[in-house]
Amino acid sequence: MPLALLALAIGAFGIGTTEFVIMGVLPEVAGDFGVSIPTAGLLVTGYALGVVVGAPVMTVLGTKVPRKRMLMLLMGLFIAGNLLSAASPTFGMMLAGRVVASLAHGAFFGIGSVVAATLVAPGKKARAISMMFTGLTVANVVGVPLGTLIGQSASWRVTFAIVAALGVAGLLGVARLVPEMPGPEGVRLRRELSAFRNVQVLLAMAMTVLGFGGVFAAVTYIAPMMTHVAGFADGSVTWLLVLFGLGMVAGNLIGGRFADRALMPMLYVSLGGLAVVLALFTLTAHDKIASAVTIALIGGLGFATVPPLQKRVLDHAQGAPTLASAVNIGAFNLGNALSAWLGGLVIAAGLGYTAPNWVGAVLAASALVLAVLSALLERPPVAGDHTDAGDATGVLRTQPAGTSRT
Template identity: 60%
Template sequence: MPLALLALAVGAFGLGTTEFVMMGLLPEIAAGNEVSIPTAGHLISGYALGVVIGAPALTAVGARLPRKTMLLGTMALFTASNLVSALAPNHETLLATRVLAGLPHGTFFGVGAVVAASLVAREHRAKAVSMMFAGLTLANVVGVPLGTLLGQQVGWRWTFVMVGLVGAAALVSVAALVPRQPAPRDAGMRRELGAFRRPQVWLALGIVTFGFGGTFACFSYITPMMTDVAGYDAGSVTWLLALFGVGMTIGNLLGGRLADRALMPSLYGFLAGLALMLGLFAFTAHDKVLAAVTIFLIGVTGFAAGPTVQTLILDRAEGAPSLAAASIQSAFNIANAIGAYLGGLVISAGLGLTAPNLVGAGLAVVGLGIAVVSGVLARRKNAREGGGPTPSEGDGSTGAELPAAPAGGFGERATSPIGR
């Protein structure tokens, strides 16, 4: 695999760390800025708002720029925002910098996925995307616990300094390792927005919204579920979250490999497995050992779908992938909000702390249904056009018999990774 994927993974690590570390630092930040914990929680919502707004906006505005320039620009904004966050004199300023830090999140992942896929032959695209996203999953295993510990022991401002340094390392790595790629031919805001006229793009976003919404319905309430239902002490939740992160990492890498073999069947299997694990968790949450095993498996099945869906939307966007791929991150954050809201709704209704797992299972089933509709429509379209089965429609082939996509991929000129 090209070294450029390592540079993209470093950026993903920084983005993942700053997105999720806030959850462990709310008491320290609330005390430092003299606000309540619920008010400090707006910092989480502010970052998510930045992602939802920034992903389509920055990608559309920069559609005519070379993709390496977009990667450097978004990582520079991310790095600067986190370093300024470390100096924020009050809650309002910190909230503003959190929104700014969220703006480049979706664009970096969307453009990064397109670049990652363009660096390898067509039959290895999903694996390449999963290598970049491994940085995001590893952030939950290493970055978030380390950042939380640093913030608790030394001060929360140092956590932002740490993330800023990771962003600076990613900036240097992208500049040195990612090959220069010219702006896509006929690129522009109108062309990128044109991808949203395709129902398949909306179906892919729907898969993310409901499929990952199922994961967040459960994950948002994992701490009270483990302490009040499974019987773990509060200190044990940290390693349970790390176990979930390990599952995410394994699932992400596994998903990339299986998706290259048969994209749609892999997606069906991951979503069905996620629905099953979430449904079982309503019962296994009452036992410490079974709960830990199920948490790990939810991480595997839930995040195996990540590179699968990202590769799916690269196919469905048909020549204008950047904005559609970036919008996956907006859908991901909407999934977070929907899952958390519905999970809280059933708890408030008195159905118990394990009820969000059943809600999550239902959302995953809806995501699976949307995936099946997407697959059926794609097969019908292919049949009308007189084509044979393709790897993305799930005939189980690796695609090795097809001509490899040029290194530039997706409508770009092929570019050499050397000397550019």
């Protein structure tokens, strides 16, 4: 694999760390600024919404900028946002820093996915994408626990300063290792928008929202679920999240490898398995060992969907992949926000801390249904059927008998 993928993975590691580490230092941040925990939670919500909005906006603004230079600019924005967070004198400034950093998230992964796929042979695209996302998954194993430890023992400001330094390393890596990519002539806004006429692109994005939403329906409430239901001590939650992160690493690598061989079967297995495991989590959550194994499986099956879904968007947005790829990254965060909200509703309704697992199972099962529908829509026509399976909109179009195509 090209060394340029290492630079992308370093940037992804920094982004993954800053996205999730705030959950580990939220009490310290709330205490320093004198705000409540729910108010401090806006730092999580604000970041997620910033990703959803920033993914298409930053990509559109960068359509006239060569991809390598745009990746460098995005890392610069990421560094600035984390430095602002580290030095914020008020909670409002801290929130602003989080939003600034989040604006780089979706566009970096979206453009980075296109770059990663361009650097390798066609049969290795999903694996290359998974290599970049390995940085994000490893962040949950190393970056988030370490950042939480530093934030609790020293200061959360030191944590965000270190994350900014990771951004500098990513910026330098992109500048040195990523080759020059096509300039403005290769990325035109009108062409990029045309990808959203393709039904297959829209279906893949819907699968992203529902599939990964299923993961975060459960994981968002993992702390109260594990302490109140499974009986773990508060301090054990960090290591349970490490197990989740290890599952993410394994699932990401497996998903990337098998998506290059059989993309749709990989999606069937991962989404179907995820729905089953999430449903079983309502039972296994009552046992320490069983719940720990289940958490790792959720991370593995959930992230096994990422490379194939990202590659599917790229495959069906050929000639105009950049914006679609970035918007699909925003779809992951939209799924996170949607599932966290739905999970909160069922808990507030008095259904218990394990109820979000049923929400996640339904979301994942819905994504599986869309995967089957997507495959049915792109089946080649049977012999003698005058249909065109390659229509740019992704909709089968009948060709009148007796006519020919030139």
